[in-house]
Amino acid sequence: MGGMQGFGSVRPETDEPVFHARWEGKVRAMAQRSFGRYFHLDEFRHAIERIPADEYLRASYYEKWLIATQTLLLEKGVITEAELAAGHALHLAPNPAVARPAPPPLHARFKSGDRVVTKVIHPKGHTRLPRYVRGRHGVVRTVNGPFLLPDANAHGKPPDWQACYAVEFGARDLWGPDAQAGDRVCVDLWESYLDPEEER
Amino acid sequence: MTHDHHGHGHDGHHPEAPSDVEARVLALESLLIEKGLLKSSDVDEVISAFEHDIGPMIGAKVVARAWVDPAYRERLLRSGSEAVRELGFDYPASTQLVVLENKPGVHNAIVCTLCSCYPWPVLGLPPVWYKSAPYRSRMVSEPRAVLEEFGLRLPAGVAVNVWDSSSDLRYMVLPERPEGAEGWTEEQLAAIVTRDCMIGVAQPKVTENAAAR
Numbered sequence: 001m002g003g004m005q006g007f008g009s010v011r012p013e014t015d016e017p018v019f020h021a022r023w024e025g026k027v028r029a030m031a032q033r034s035f036g037r038y039f040h041l042d043e044f045r046h047a048i049e050r051i052p053a054d055e056y057l058r059a060s061y062y063e064k065w066l067i068a069t070q071t072l073l074l075e076k077g078v079i080t081e082a083e084l085a086a087g088h089a090l091h092l093a094p095n096p097a098v099a100r101p102a103p104p105p106l107h108a109r110f111k112s113g114d115r116v117v118t119k120v121i122h123p124k125g126h127t128r129l130p131r132y133v134r135g136r137h138g139v140v141r142t143v144n145g146p147f148l149l150p151d152a153n154a155h156g157k158p159p160d161w162q163a164c165y166a167v168e169f170g171a172r173d174l175w176g177p178d179a180q181a182g183d184r185v186c187v188d189l190w191e192s193y194l195d196p197e198e199e200r
Numbered sequence: 201m202t203h204d205h206h207g208h209g210h211d212g213h214h215p216e217a218p219s220d221v222e223a224r225v226l227a228l229e230s231l232l233i234e235k236g237l238l239k240s241s242d243v244d245e246v247i248s249a250f251e252h253d254i255g256p257m258i259g260a261k262v263v264a265r266a267w268v269d270p271a272y273r274e275r276l277l278r279s280g281s282e283a284v285r286e287l288g289f290d291y292p293a294s295t296q297l298v299v300l301e302n303k304p305g306v307h308n309a310i311v312c313t314l315c316s317c318y319p320w321p322v323l324g325l326p327p328v329w330y331k332s333a334p335y336r337s338r339m340v341s342e343p344r345a346v347l348e349e350f351g352l353r354l355p356a357g358v359a360v361n362v363w364d365s366s367s368d369l370r371y372m373v374l375p376e377r378p379e380g381a382e383g384w385t386e387e388q389l390a391a392i393v394t395r396d397c398m399i400g401v402a403q404p405k406v407t408e409n410a411a412a413r
Contacts, residue, residue, distance in 0.1 A: 003340060012329045066221065088230075088231070128367065144368075147367055180360065185361075188364075188367035
């Protein structure tokens with residue numbers, strides 16, 4: 001949503017409770033018990049992103065969690081539409097062993113201080129390259145990881161471990177002259193999202 | 201079900217039918233319980249953990265320690281997760297905590313424009329505004345306007361660094377220790393470190409209440 005307009009001002013709530021209703025806690029518990037067992041976070045985020053845009057903007061945070069949890073439990077065969085319709089269990093749930101592989105040693109193409117440019121790509125599936133930093137020039141600030149590339153991991157593709165960089169962008173390079181000179185935005189970006197600046 | 205007629209409206213139950221979303225939650229919950237994938241006590245555990253055990257008081261203790269102990273501050277800035285564990289708190293291995301140091305001329309703030317990533321092991325669950333479209337869309341493009349809505353007006357000489365959490369790192373802001381809090385105990389200091397200070401939309405204020413603790 002970075003840089004989108006028209007949502008109005010931020011409205012903090014006084015004395016906000018942790019959960020606004022018990023069902024929110026239930027949704028959180030159901031999702032938490034499923035993470036790492038039936039699905040992982042990248043799949044979950046993608047399931048939320050697959051909610052049609054108009055519904056996404058209308059739904060509350062935990063409504064989105066409910067939709068994503070139910071979608072993934074259906075897709076993984078943990079529950080079925082027939083069971084939801086019947087209101088009771090009709091078969092045993094699978095009990096998969098979800099092993100998260102240990103990360104390999106870090107191999108980083110870039111180092112702190114390197115100038116990079118983000119790729120202009122527009123994936124149909126899940127990605128963690130925000131639109132507002134596509135095709136922008138920045139500087140590597142820290143080198144981290146390796147982390148699994150979410151673009152592959154969200155879609156059940158083989159694990160793709162990559163270095164991940166905190167890349168710093170000048171606010172004016174992103175937003176133009178209305179931004180304050182000297183202000184910066186830092187975004188964590190996986191190596192395959194980046195090219196060295198001189199190649200472009 | 202019993203048919204007694206007293207107590208209605210006094211027992212904490214909603215007299216009306218459950219809303220659509222509550223009904224959908226109930227349907228999924230009962231299915232998962234029947235399949236042995238969820239216990240009703242799981243729900244109470246999750247709610248209780250976030251209502252009582254995991255919250256901004258953890259981050260506040262970490263900040264207060266960093267203010268009084270320069271060696272700890274150094275360790276905290278080097279590895280946030282380790283330094284949090286050092287104080288006896290859990291920090292799960294699924295993410296790594298990176299602590300961002302505010303200093304003269306540099307103010308940090310965090311956001312997640314893609315979803316709602318948040319350092320919950322040290323701050324608890326995020327407030328609704330942090331997960332809302334206005335904050336997620338505007339905090340990267342017009343952070344100074346957003347900060348002003350929180351009552352924080354920063355001079356042009358202070359650079360605003362906004363950190364958009366998009367990976368397995370979670371960020372938390374280490375605010376500057378305010379003037380007027382010299383000689384305070386860690387407990388007094390922790391009392392002025394609010395959640396918003398560690399998100400970066402506020403700065404700690406010295407209050408008479410905290411000084412009198």
